[in-house]
Amino acid sequence: MEPLIDLAAEQRERQKFFGEILAANRDLGERLKSLAVSAFYDPEDDLYGIVIGRPQEALTESVHNRLYIRLDPATLKVVGIEIPDLTARLSDDDGIRRLWADSRHLLGPTDPAADAAVEPQERFAAELRDLVPA
Amino acid sequence: MVPDHGFEAIDYLGRTIRLDHANWERHRSRRPEVVPYHDKIPQVLLEPNVVVESAGSRYYYRRGIGAGKFEGVYLKVVVGSIDGVIRTAHFTRTIDQNGDIVHVQNRR
Numbered sequence: 001m002e003p004l005i006d007l008a009a010e011q012r013e014r015q016k017f018f019g020e021i022l023a024a025n026r027d028l029g030e031r032l033k034s035l036a037v038s039a040f041y042d043p044e045d046d047l048y049g050i051v052i053g054r055p056q057e058a059l060t061e062s063v064h065n066r067l068y069i070r071l072d073p074a075t076l077k078v079v080g081i082e083i084p085d086l087t088a089r090l091s092d093d094d095g096i097r098r099l100w101a102d103s104r105h106l107l108g109p110t111d112p113a114a115d116a117a118v119e120p121q122e123r124f125a126a127e128l129r130d131l132v133p134a
Numbered sequence: 135m136v137p138d139h140g141f142e143a144i145d146y147l148g149r150t151i152r153l154d155h156a157n158w159e160r161h162r163s164r165r166p167e168v169v170p171y172h173d174k175i176p177q178v179l180l181e182p183n184v185v186v187e188s189a190g191s192r193y194y195y196r197r198g199i200g201a202g203k204f205e206g207v208y209l210k211v212v213v214g215s216i217d218g219v220i221r222t223a224h225f226t227r228t229i230d231q232n233g234d235i236v237h238v239q240n241r242r
Contacts, residue, residue, distance in 0.1 A: 004240050005183050005184055005238050007184075007231065007235065007238065010184075010228065010229050010231070011231060013228060014229065014231075044156075049164070055166070057203070058167060059207065059225055059226060059227055060165075061226055061227065061228060062210075062226065062230040063230070064232040065186075065189065065232055065233065073204065074203065084212075084221070
């Protein structure tokens with residue numbers, strides 16, 4: 001017999017786990033500077049993603065089913081993010097819009113203003129931290 | 135010959151759910167951890183622990199499928215509510231309860 005699912009307990013576990021994720025990623029800004037970071041956009045799925053370091057197997061935690069955070073299962077380091085339904089999110093989610101603005105230069109040459117952004121890695125890391133519920 | 139990884143399956147309410155071959159091929163590189171569990175996806179749909187519905191998608195969660203570093207976590211399958219097509223699948227430690235919880239295993 002499988003155990004019952006206790007949604008309240010699941011929610012408490014989720015909050016605890018997101019605290020662990022935040023604690024494990026205090027160095028995210030530094031990692032974004034030192035590791036290869038790339039981005040992709042899949043127009044068929046309207047999916048935007050960022051890969052930090054080498055592509056790898058990962059846990060994927062969702063934030064309000066709008067943002068997927070890819071995590072190394074052993075260290076909980078962020079190894080990527082994904083934004084499904086990018087077009088809709090750019091029109092209705094300020095947090096996603098800021099994240100996109102601070103990372104889209106990874107897709108390739110953009111407008112000069114975006115290229116001249118100050119410390120985009122640090123800003124990107126801060127935006128990501130803001131989106132993760134503590 | 136390239137194997138066709140598409141399939142049709144039935145979910146816990148008897149609805150037909152489809153995985154397109156092209157969609158799965160895109161996921162092979164994007165979600166390498168899920169590739170060995172392709173054949174387990176119908177089990178998630180048929181016997182989910184929890185199903186959440188939100189903004190045009192259904193999220194099916196089923197624990198006890200992964201092994202190794204994914205042992206004990208949920209395999210989550212995302213399905214379009216209207217077309218019944220699988221959008222993505224991944225392993226997750228927690229349930230995102232944002233939306234309507236439309237199914238909980240053994241709930242009375």
